[in-house]
Amino acid sequence: MEPQEETMNMLAQERTFLAAERTFSAWIRTALAAMAGGLAILRLVIFKTDFHRIIGHIIGETLILWGCLLIILASLDYKRMRDSLTIAKHYKSSQIGVMIIIIPLVIISILLVWITLP
Numbered sequence: 881m882e883p884q885e886e887t888m889n890m891l892a893q894e895r896t897f898l899a900a901e902r903t904f905s906a907w908i909r910t911a912l913a914a915m916a917g918g919l920a921i922l923r924l925v926i927f928k929t930d931f932h933r934i935i936g937h938i939i940g941e942t943l944i945l946w947g948c949l950l951i952i953l954a955s956l957d958y959k960r961m962r963d964s965l966t967i968a969k970h971y972k973s974s975q976i977g978v979m980i981i982i983i984p985l986v987i988i989s990i991l992l993v994w995i996t997l998p
Contacts, residue, residue, distance in 0.1 A: 893965050900961040901974070907954035908981065911947040915992060918943030922996045941996060948989035955982045 922940035927933040958978065 897965055900958055904954050904958040907950055911950035914943045914950065915947035915989060918947065919992060941993065944989060944992050944996065948986060951982060951985050951989065
């Protein structure tokens with residue numbers, strides 16, 4: 881491979897790597913919004929009938945579980961993309977940063993489900 885082609889390949893991989901990080905960040909924001917919405921439905925909305933309370937509880941729990949699932953799936957997808965790029969081997973701190981984000985979010989998600997169960 882010529883030096884210019886190698887440079888272009890590295891730049892393309894850097895752009896792909898940064899795009900994967902932006903996508904991961906967007907999925908995490910979506911997951912947090914889903915969990916916040918679920919918690920708001922469970923704790924802040926006042927329902928008039930038992931039927932509405934049951935439906936609200938199902939929706940709230942589903943949103944919290946969906947948020948937890950999004951965090952896990954986004955993390956797995958990001959890891960798969962990161963491992964497929966050779967440029968990612970130069971960014972060791974990114975993997976630690978991702979774990980610092982993921983582990984507390986999954987623990988918080990599990991605690992949210994646990995405290996909101998009837």
